[in-house]
Amino acid sequence: MVAIDNPSIVRRVARRMPIYWAYTRDNPSWPLMIVFARTMLGRRVERLFRRPPASLPRAEGSVVLDGLDPAAVVQRLVTDGVATGLQLPPEIVQSIHEFARTRRCFARNGTEVGFLADEIAAVNARSERDIISAQYFDAVEDCPAIVALRQDPGIRAIATAYLGGAVMPTRTRLWWNFPGARVDDDDLHDTAQDKYHFDMNAWRSVKFFFYLTPVDLDAGPHRCVAGTHRSRPLRQQLTLKVGQSLDELERSFAPEKFLTILGPAGSGFAEDPFVFHTGSRCRSERRLILELEFGVRPSSRAYHYGRVG
Numbered sequence: 001m002v003a004i005d006n007p008s009i010v011r012r013v014a015r016r017m018p019i020y021w022a023y024t025r026d027n028p029s030w031p032l033m034i035v036f037a038r039t040m041l042g043r044r045v046e047r048l049f050r051r052p053p054a055s056l057p058r059a060e061g062s063v064v065l066d067g068l069d070p071a072a073v074v075q076r077l078v079t080d081g082v083a084t085g086l087q088l089p090p091e092i093v094q095s096i097h098e099f100a101r102t103r104r105c106f107a108r109n110g111t112e113v114g115f116l117a118d119e120i121a122a123v124n125a126r127s128e129r130d131i132i133s134a135q136y137f138d139a140v141e142d143c144p145a146i147v148a149l150r151q152d153p154g155i156r157a158i159a160t161a162y163l164g165g166a167v168m169p170t171r172t173r174l175w176w177n178f179p180g181a182r183v184d185d186d187d188l189h190d191t192a193q194d195k196y197h198f199d200m201n202a203w204r205s206v207k208f209f210f211y212l213t214p215v216d217l218d219a220g221p222h223r224c225v226a227g228t229h230r231s232r233p234l235r236q237q238l239t240l241k242v243g244q245s246l247d248e249l250e251r252s253f254a255p256e257k258f259l260t261i262l263g264p265a266g267s268g269f270a271e272d273p274f275v276f277h278t279g280s281r282c283r284s285e286r287r288l289i290l291e292l293e294f295g296v297r298p299s300s301r302a303y304h305y306g307r308v309g
Contacts, residue, residue, distance in 0.1 A: 015190075022302030023201075030300070034200045039237045040230075043274070046203045050164030057161065062154025063089055064208075064268060070154055073270060074161045077206065081229035081275035084261060086268030088149075088210050093266040095145040096174070097212050100288055103142070105134035105176060117286070120178050130180030132281070133191035137305040140174050150292055155208055158270055159294040163204045170205060170299035173291040173306050177220045179282045189243075193281045196225070197243040199273035201303060205295040210268035212288040215261075219285035222261045222269070224277035225253050232276075249276060 023030045036042035059070045066087040076083035104114030115123045117134070124130045140146050149155065150169050159167040177193065188194055199205075215221050233252055236244055250258075260280075261269055271277065273293075 019302055023300045026300035026302065027298075033203060037203050038198075038200060038239075038242075040232070043203070047164070050204075053160055053164070057153075057157040059154040059157040062152050062157075063092065064149070064152055064210075065154040068154075070157050070161070073158050077158070077162050077270055077272055079230075080226040081272040082224050082226060082259065082261075082269060082277075083271075084263075084267075084269040086208065086210070086270065088266040088268060090266065092145050092149070093212055096143060096290060097265075097288060099143040099145070100136065100174060100176070100212065103136060103139055105136050107131045107134045117176050117288075120176075120286075124180070124182075128182070129184070129187065130182045131178060132180040132183055132187060132193065133175060133177050135173060135175040135306055140172050140305065143174070146172065146174065146290065149290075155292065155294075159206050159208075162206050162270075162272075163294065163296050165296045167294040167296060168298065169292065170202065170295040171207075171291065171293035171303055171306070175289060175306075177279060177282045177287045177289070179284055179286065188281070191279070193220070193279045195243055196223075196246060196249055196276045196278045198228070198276055200242055201273070202295045202297065202299065205273055205293055207271050207273050208268060208292045208294075209271065210266065210290045211263055212265055212290060213286065214264050215267075215287055216285070217260070217262070218283040220280050220282040220287040222277065222289075223280055224259050224261075224271065224275050225249055226257045226259055226275070228253065228257070228276045229272045229274040244276060 037046070056071050056074070059065060062070075064086045065073075066085070068085050073083045073085070101117060103116075105117060106112060106114045115134070120131065120134075150172065156167065177191070180187075209222065213219065236248075236252070
């Protein structure tokens with residue numbers, strides 16, 4: 001049970017209340033979902049209503065599969081909750097990177113003055129704490145390469161087969177993570193860095209992530225615990241929290257289940273966001289990453305680009 005006298009937790013919940021209200025306003029059944037979808041039983045019952053496609057949708061013309069068998073990607077999602085090996089062509093990586101380099105990004109909800117990613121040192125010099133994450137929000141719609149990727153036949157085929165029905169885009173995000181020394185625990189929670197958690201935004205969804213910069217151990221690699229979308233202790237289901245400490249997870253799961261995803265610019269992976277996962281802090285190199293999420297039901301307008309309004 002969450003300790004409500006913990007000031008840090010109270011602050012984080014208070015900051016997110018407008019988001020929770022927006023989700024409920026757009027989808028009145030959302031509170032029921034966040035209660036029951038955190039349990040394995042609830043998710044199994046919901047899956048009874050899936051209508052899986054008779055065959056894997058066609059993936060011809062995909063720019064991200066790079067010789068991968070989409071059926072094998074789906075099977076790895078089913079088994080592990082994550083499947084690596086996706087790859088963007090260099091020209092798409094360059095197009096999105098150039099877009100991000102020349103457009104302003106925003107550290108919080110987009111209402112403050114934005115800045116160019118190359119200005120981060122000057123921005124931090126004027127701030128009390130370092131900015132370690134900045135997003136583009138709905139400006140992603142101005143990037144033709146990102147808009148086109150949402151229609152990629154391979155991505156759509158994998159999402160359709162895994163989710164068991166017609167899919168729709170539910171979230172598109174592009175953001176930077178930056179190295180920073182002047183940060184506190186709230187900053188890490190707010191930017192989901194070094195904080196293992198699962199997402200509770202829909203009964204069924206799948207995300208596709210693409211690194212737009214090289215990611216090694218110093219550049220904020222994505223980490224996850226394979227198979228935790230299918231099985232986890234009851235104490236990790238009957239909790240108000242979506243996060244779990246690394247110590248708790250290491251007590252519950254074998255070491256080989258802990259994955260760290262590294263790769264060159266353009267490398268990508270698919271993930272069921274119900275698996276325990278986290279971004280990690282950038283130590284010396286910045287990271288630019290794209291997220292494309294698909295679901296079987298419309299998402300809240302507040303969820304589409306990561307902010308309310």
